[in-house]
Amino acid sequence: MSDIAYKDAGMAQGQNSTSQLSTSNFQIVSIPRISVQAFCLDSRTAETIQNASVDRRMSKTHTMVQQGGVTAAIDVFKSAATPNLLIVETLSNSKEVVEELDQLAEVCDAGTNVLVIGRVNDVDLYRTLIQRGVSEYIVGPIDIARLINTIGQFYSDTSAEPFGRTIAVIGAKGGCGASSIAHNLSWSIAKKLENDVAIADLDLPFGTAGLDFNQDPLQGVMEAIASPDRLDDTLLDRLLAKCNDRLSLLAAPATLDQTYDFEPDKFDQVIEVMQKGTPTVVLDLPHSWNGWVRHILAKVDEIIIVAEPDLANLRNAKNLVDRIAQLRPNDAKPYLVLNKVNIPKRPEIKPDEFSRALNVVSLATIPFEPALFGTASNNGQMIAEFESRHAVAGLFEDMAVKVTGKAEMQTKNKSLFAALIKKVRK
Structure with missing residues (x-):
């Protein structure tokens, strides 16, 4: 045999x-x-x-x-x-x-x-x-x-349930850099952890993923939701733009020729098809509060709130954390990423005080580096592509390890596989 x-x-x-x-x-x-x-x-x-x-x-x-x-x-x-x-x-x-x-x-x-x-x-x-x-x-x-x-x-x-892990990134305030965090995080998961990633730019009118990844796809999110009855892995593959060998992008239209008001579950099938074909799905959400954004936040595996260390961001982040707790009473709280920290002459809330006020885990504190981020964005590159040895590149790699659950597994040093073994041993 x-x-x-x-x-x-x-x-x-x-x-x-x-x-x-x-x-x-x-x-x-x-x-x-x-x-x-x-x-x-x-x-x-x-x-x-x-x-x-x-x-x-x-x-x-x-x-x-x-x-x-x-x-x-x-x-x-x-x-x-x-x-x-x-x-x-x-x-x-x-x-x-x-x-x-x-x-x-x-x-x-x-x-x-x-x-x-x-x-x-x-x-x-x-x-x-x-x-x-x-x-x-x-x-x-x-x-x-x-x-x-x-x-x-x-x-x-x-x-069976889709096996891909979904990570939603949302900003506490417009302009806080949530999209930049989402894009660099996706790249780090793909390149540093060697894990296939699909990122969906859901900031439909103003999305910047295409620019940041130096992509100009003719089709994207809107085509994916246009015919839900036809959407499958094959069609999605045609709509995804290849950013590198492990990272694919479902781009936003980034136009103002229509409004983007949808039923709350409009994106469910797109996300499920992405999950079935990709181990990690990152959703770059807009800074807005409507039915479909709230619906997505209620369903994803992990949520990252990006904020700047000032009072308005703290208020908005607190509102988000409280509302998400109501939507997901049995889930872990969102992660926090503080971005643009230490802007000269700006009064700021200290990072540990900020996270303590929200009672959430701080995933990373990203310093204010306008030249680094601006030049990388203009080049259509991620931070680790532009300057791989910069400390910020290391921060994104650490974030990738934590948010995908790798850090937890390394700390506990066990898996379901190991847990089953221990159960059998008893």
Whole structure:
């Protein structure tokens, strides 16, 4: 049995069949825009995964294949975020496999699917690994068709909730730089964390994402919401402008030829389709208060309020925090980013006093650097592109780690995978 997934009915009954399964019985599905890292011990396995990565059904994925197996994966992810899908190969016996994966679980982030390729044909081992949080175990050597099918099963449930994390960025006051924060944050998540990101510029009349990313797409948000019955991953791909290999933009029209009054749920389908195809979705919201902005704030995973350290911003931020608490009584409070701090001669509220008054977590304090931000914007660049060693570039990288949940996982040093293992151990 060269590559059997133990969910076969025969193995579920404990039979030890060694018959070859035909891949023609499997429906091979397209894989969404995910990051995949594989750690292999057998050169044939590495070659198979590499060849699968260029298949049309995996054309949206970013796949990296390395040698070293489980031990190498543990070493890498002690100090790095795990991908959407982690593939590890092991040649160990049943007892050693369990021990290896127990160690891997301790460095594996929440939400990461783990596919194990082994050599032990044992239903008891399969059941043990599934109980411990492994997404799937298959016996190698593998072939391309079964590999793609196995990966596809993780993301093929159309009734499942979208897997992309949504982050909404909104300014407490016009001109506080919320869009600049949203754009630079998106770039840092994409480039520094190597995580695919889609950003939607929802400041429809005055959006600046196209300018900041040096893009001039002919289509964008308005085309996406024009035909909700036709909107799917394929159509959205045509509407997204590619800013780099991991960052895509759904641009605002940035015109005043119409008003932008919509029903509260007008953007729901656009956001859901973006989530299904992209691990991280950043929503650049306008500084306005209407039904659809309020509706989006009630539904996203994370909210970032951007403010300047003055009294008007504090009042507006307090109103936002209070209203969001009513909309999301069971969710964490928004993050705060203080921007344009230390403007010469301006009376300012100290950052710690500002965040304490709101009783929220301060994500970052961005200093007033008009030349840095202005020049980067004029060049159509992000701060880390324009001056990668500047302290502000580091602040955006730190923000990316925190808001995507990577900092929390590194601090706790465990995942759902690890939690399941601890539960089984009891």
